Amino acid sequence: MRIIDGVYIVGGAGYNLSRGCNVYLIDTGGDLLLVDIGSEDDVKLIKENIRAEGLNPSDVSVLFITHPHMDHAGGAYKAKRLFECRLAAHEITAEIIEREFRKRRDKLLSAQVEIKLHGGESLTFGDLEVHILDTPGHTREGGDLCYLIEVDGKSVLFTGDVAFKCERGLMAGHPITAWVGKRNQKDIETYLNSLRKLLETVKPDILLPGHGLLALRDGWKEIEECIRIVEKYLRDLA
């Protein structure tokens, strides 16, 4: 489904996928870029959804991963095989996708990450620039990235699990505090800093999260809401 000019949602709960996150496709006018891929079971349907938009799945050149959790990166190996694309991820996430996946119980195949990132850089595809933002705190090992593009003068931020409509609407059962609650205070503070940095430096118009509803207007309000929830959580701990 087209969200705005050149940006589509091609996977996630809206497509009745079992374990996958929201998967986004960016049409740069030449290359197609994916943001996250969901679980291994989701990849085939994502390919069909790309075709249903009148686009050619073999034009997918880079799959950007936000973090190494199964519901976001589990399909990485299969996606590389189906799309013949390169993988881009934070170097910490890359390490997990390249080495750790094969040790896990569900025996996911490891995938090589060709583009290793650490935040602060920008990648250019035709007229489109993808800005890489280092936003640690969600993944225990670090390595969470957000991706920022500009479309028609609007800033569009892909947040993975760093910010999403967490305690309202469809996100019941996946509230932000469910995972924040499993982290130590230092990790939560790191996370809070990432959120504050996003609000101060990016303040996105459109926020496209890894789960739940898309924030198509005043996306920064979602970040504000996440900050409010996490600050309250820390206050209640004290």
Ligand SMILES: [Zn+2]
């Ligand atoms: Zn997730």
